[in-house]
Amino acid sequence: MKEAMFYKGIGGDRVRCNLCPWNCEIDEGERGICGVRENRNGTLYSLSYDNLTSANLDPIEKKPLFNFAPGTETYSICTAGCNWKCKYCQNWQLSQGDLTGRSISPEEIVTKAKDAGAKGISYTYTEPTIFYELAYETARIAHENGLYNTFVTNGYINPEPVRRIAPFLDAVTVDFKGSGDEDFLKEFAGVADLAPVYTSIMEYYRNGVHVEITDLIVPEIGDSKESTETMVDWIANNPGADTPLHFLRFYPAYRVKDLPPTPIETLTEAKQIAESRGMDYVYLGNVGRDNSTRCPNCGHEIITRRGPRALRVDIANGLCPNCGKPINVSGLDWTGG
Template structure:
């Protein structure tokens, strides 16, 4: 197996992993919470380096990323395991599986870049399960991808440490982060994690110059109060700025949370309006009926700039990174 980055020996064969905010203390023969970083004889190994559970070429809008290479496709890879235990996980078949549960196939970093180019993708995304725990694999593939002009994307829960993020920063373009709630109690009871490390990593990614978009799945009765939503939106405005796109997605019952009803559309609409009122200039809804919920409009003159339907995006009124009608600069990454 591939020796891991981001760990230190503690003596007696025990190591401390510094990849994610759990900072697991791992005894010889054991693995971290993620299940894929294994201590053998005092050396920590990345057991899933190059081992893939899911591969596809997706529209970038599926991530969802609306202001990063809009209208393009992204070569997308997922592995197994996660450092969260979300009771509502929609990819639980791979995220809550172990190395031995699923048939994994090998794709080297070099081969991944070749397949991205062959498929006409503009970027590579590490997604489907948590990319943080795959650290060494996207780090190598991403460096190769950047040399060939491909964009690089993490679709992440944001539980990465600042030192691990700093190691990724030279190669990582986009940090599409789930901020699952604005309550530590939610993170502890629903995800077996904490809120503050996610906020810290998101600010650090922003400071490293990565493109940031946030996603919050709105779950009735758990994180849907307007008080909590106002606190989350205000935090984004104050710490990331009003131009960071925010996505609010309707919940549907899944995994171990099948006892709740889907989010009412009216709740999502109220949150979108709240975000606009608090200064967010680009706010979107997911898992909603067709309409303007996912379209991008110029915040200055109201012109339609990017039209979206399903997972496809079509450039309408953008000229480079400016509104074609009024010239307002739009924070959208058109090339890397």
């Protein structure tokens, strides 16, 4: 347990948490919507700080991050809790699970990551925003030790916490879920307003964090083509057409078990929509296919992947070696490439 960052007293023993756009006003003895930040006598505490519930070594491509530090392994950690309540959560055992985990310090996490041979640490599986204090402290120490840091997030975070952690954060994967269709998200994730997600993506981007975007397409209820077109146009016009975009296949999970996995045709159609609107790097995830990265100008294979793993990187000083086009791939310092 650790005193939370980003809160203030609002009279009596009440506090307002300003970490995420819910801006919960919390009475003494109560918790915020995420269930892991508790007001004790007017002080807000992060209960997840020393309750690590999962730690694994993963290929960075599994986050997914395809245009960042390709081929490296990342030490991936999480605690319980989330600030969204997706009925189709693909990691519900972790996000909705018991808060009690392993007590481990940020220093120990960094040591374990290095001992495991990881090039970085990813804050993932559940929502890193709600274990911000642990992520912030670990990320700071990880940088001192030459490791990178990445978030896998729903992007539901206020701008100031983004600015505060950005110097220690190297890449972020933001999941739109259902192409950001607000009606769908209101019913199935309990979130009605996505404006803060757009704001945080731009905040990460402007603060120099490499951004990739995923979109979990849930068949029948979260697969609107119009929403995909709107989402793609926003990405192309804001962080830019060279932002890597991943369409992810849904598998029945948690409280949405009565739908089939996303048909491959639906995912292929979404990819075609994105490419026809000028997106440079579009991938399909959870489909068991190779997903090599090609130069958007000449088609030269610049990152060769088999399954989730990058085997070969062919980029010269940030340019395609065949045609000279600038390539949006960062984190090559950690690959030796």
